[in-house]
Amino acid sequence: MQPGKQFCAPNSDYASQNFMKKWKHISSKTIHKDRWIHLRADACLLPNGKAIAPFYVLEAKDWVHIVAVDSEGRMLLTRQYRYAADVVSTEFPCGEVDPGEKPLDAAKRELKEETGFEAEDWQLVYVSWANPARQTNKIHCYLAKNLLQTGGQSLDESEDIEFGFAKVAEIKDMIQTGEFTQVLHIASLYAALDQLLKDE
Amino acid sequence: MQPGKQFCAPNSDYASQNFMKKWKHISSKTIHKDRWIHLRADACLLPNGKAIAPFYVLEAKDWVHIVAVDSEGRMLLTRQYRYAADVVSTEFPCGEVDPGEKPLDAAKRELKEETGFEAEDWQLVYVSWANPARQTNKIHCYLAKNLLQTGGQSLDESEDIEFGFAKVAEIKDMIQTGEFTQVLHIASLYAALDQLLKDE
Secondary structure (H helix, E strand, O other): OOOOOEOOOOOOOHHHOOOOOOOEEEEEEEEEEOOOOEEEEEEEEOOOOOEEEEEEEEEOOOEEEEEEEOOOOOEEEEEEEEOOOOEEEEEOOEEEOOOOOOHHHHHHHHHHHHHOEEEEEEEEEEEEEOOOOOEOOEEEEEEEEEEEEOOOOOOOOOOOOEEEEEOHHHHHHHHHHOOOOEHHHHHHHHHHHHHHHHHO | OOOOOEOOOOOOOHHHOOOOOOOEEEEEEEEEEOOOOEEEEEEEEOOOOOEEEEEEEEEOOOEEEEEEEOOOOOEEEEEEEEOOOOEEEEEOOEEEOOOOOOHHHHHHHHHHHHHOEEEEEEEEEEEEEOOOOOEOOEEEEEEEEEEEEOOOOOOOOOOOOEEEEEOHHHHHHHHHHOOOOEHHHHHHHHHHHHHHHHHO
């Protein structure tokens, strides 16, 4: 291979984060901030001495995804209109973690609000950055089993969410047809499947 | 199950998008726009008559992910500092589709720029919305095979990207340790693996 910027993966020294120089934060300016969005423009200094300004950062609350699986292995999906893309999107139950809330509690709350279901068994599937280049938030994905529908939905006036169960093969087909059409949720589908296989 | 907002998945009428009412766009106001970011605030009317304003939308270029696999089944990874999350992230080669550029051409360009590799075989793995609630862009994920390193990297002054190969099992371990830590790329890993299994 060509010489240069090569690494060995995985890196045994990863936890230290010392093997790659980070950018230096110089200053931050708020571009727009209200209860829905917080966009800031930072000035930064790169390790090579180059200045970058503006570099835009979206401060965002963490998100939860819930992959709820019934006794036949079917997964609980939601369907709702997604405005920015102007598309009806089939996904997993999901939502924001409120300030001070634990991610697992947010997952339980969102599952119940969007579908009326509760679950006896909860497992963490992954915690990972939603988009570490631009956003400050992580996604916490949970696998929920032993489901019981304990009530109806509890939606905001602005929410219109349908729900239903589908087999894994059907969901994979829906990725191909564009019915299950949100990349973040494709990650949660496959990562939860991996976890389910380990449990068997 | 409780009555109400249930659906059967997959929906045979999905292509028509007629089974769920969409929001009506009333107006748009630009909050911030330059060569790096375009944030607008829309006013919308929901099917139930409720007005929503502001609803924020990030207009964004489409993105490409490249899962490049060598003859031993190892995948070509990149590693770079991601400022918003302040983390060194191991991922697949990726980037923006330039205006007028075909997504496949963008994928070939980004692979070569970030790693110096070219590939003889290209397959589309998925096209899906990055975040359809807030963003207007899609991700196009490609599987690249029969790799040849035809040169060195070709990076911008602000880019510092390392690259290397890893086995699939190693990448899955890196998801657990937080070394491979970007949800969008977790989706591409698994979706490409599904495609590779179908090809066998």
